[in-house]
Structure formats: C-alpha cells, structure tokens
Amino acid sequence: MSRGGGYTFTTLSADLGKPVRVGVSFHLDGRAWVAVPGAGTDRPHLHISHGDVVVRFCPCDPAAVTAQDARIARELAAKAAEYAAEIERLHAASTAGEGGDAAA
Numbered sequence: 001m002s003r004g005g006g007y008t009f010t011t012l013s014a015d016l017g018k019p020v021r022v023g024v025s026f027h028l029d030g031r032a033w034v035a036v037p038g039a040g041t042d043r044p045h046l047h048i049s050h051g052d053v054v055v056r057f058c059p060c061d062p063a064a065v066t067a068q069d070a071r072i073a074r075e076l077a078a079k080a081a082e083y084a085a086e087i088e089r090l091h092a093a094s095t096a097g098e099g100g101d102a103a104a
Helices: 067-103
Strands: 007-013 021-027 033-035 046-050 053-057
Antiparallel strands (some): 046 053
C-alpha cells in the first residue's frame, strides 16, 4: 500500500464451525474525521469516519448510562492516549533520523 494516502478495509474470517469474525482497519490520513457529536446532550458518541466507512462508539442504552459504560469510555480514552503517544514517538524518531541524515 502507498504511504501517500490512507485507506480503510473490512475483513471477514470464518473457520468451519466457528462464528464469523469481522475486522475493520482504518489507516487514517487527512480525510479522517474524529468527533463527538451530541457532546453536552444526553446522547454523546464518538464518531470516526474515513471515506465511506464510519464507526460510532456509544453506550448500549444512552438513557441509562452505567458505571460500566463510564469504565469502558475511560479505557477507550486511555488506549487512544497510549496510541497517540506511540505515534508521536515514531514521528519523533523518524524526524530525528531525517535530521541526522541531513547533517551527515
């Protein structure tokens, strides 16, 4: 795949006698849109779209949010922060490598 643009794909995996597994992979670029529609209302959700593919995260029953819903949202936020830190680390390493090559 080209490093120049993002792409999104879905896979279906099936083994005889086992449930079908569905996977969605987002390889995001500048066309990605991440938002929290409904913030400040009783129906907030995390919305990520890339091209024609959209994923939404929201509580099972927005009218009766539970402590488990809050725990899941915190875990999602923590993993997103961990992912962001890893991407920033990789970017810093690649930028440092470019600077080192330019100085040589």
